[in-house]
Amino acid sequence: MRTISTAILGLAVSIGLAGSVEAQSARSDIEAALVTFTKAFNAKDAAAVAAHYTEDAAILPPDSRRVDGRDKIQQFWQGAIDGGFPILKAPGKDNNPVDQAGKYIVIWKKGTDGAWQLYRDIWNADPATQQ
């Protein structure tokens, strides 16, 4: 089973908040949300994954059209889960499976309930590395 590991690197803090108490709070809230997001993903729970997105979120998957709204996002991730995470596997030389690392930028948004959720999510692949 493929798992995703989330490196929390350079979590961007928005202008006007940097260094403030609000920024520290945002950072720790988002780090906590990233942990539950990753757990949901690795548990193949598309509904729990989708719950981390705002109702009006959009994901921008490579080689696919943009997917708008939490319901459609849940369907997208369900499809990816059902397909055995094909987005994290790529055929390599002699059709051997290869690791597929990648990069992403996500935008988090704080809801009226105070919870941080994913508002925009875009990613793409690194060059494939033979296993």
Add this chain to the structure above:
Amino acid sequence: MRTISTAILGLAVSIGLAGSVEAQSARSDIEAALVTFTKAFNAKDAAAVAAHYTEDAAILPPDSRRVDGRDKIQQFWQGAIDGGFPILKAPGKDNNPVDQAGKYIVIWKKGTDGAWQLYRDIWNADPATQQ
């Protein structure tokens, strides 16, 4: 010659600024920078393109490793320009060229000189459409 057209859609305004005078100013400054960025790109001027990025910027191109720093970013765009913008063309059915649309998220950062520059830039392709 390929040109890029920049649709300014949903320019994200950071938390705490939305609706303020600062947000309006940021928006118009960034819109102006996008115009000169696009002109530089379409003039195939890699140095002028690179000048729109911060010194410590990173671009996250699809199927490539992350590229760090303005100098390396200039080299990347020079290569793309020299290659005839291969990132905007893809072979299609019968090897006919196809339009290659895509999606991106960029993060702008305001320098100490007050100028907004690109700090992070990630993009990926839509499904190819036959011309």
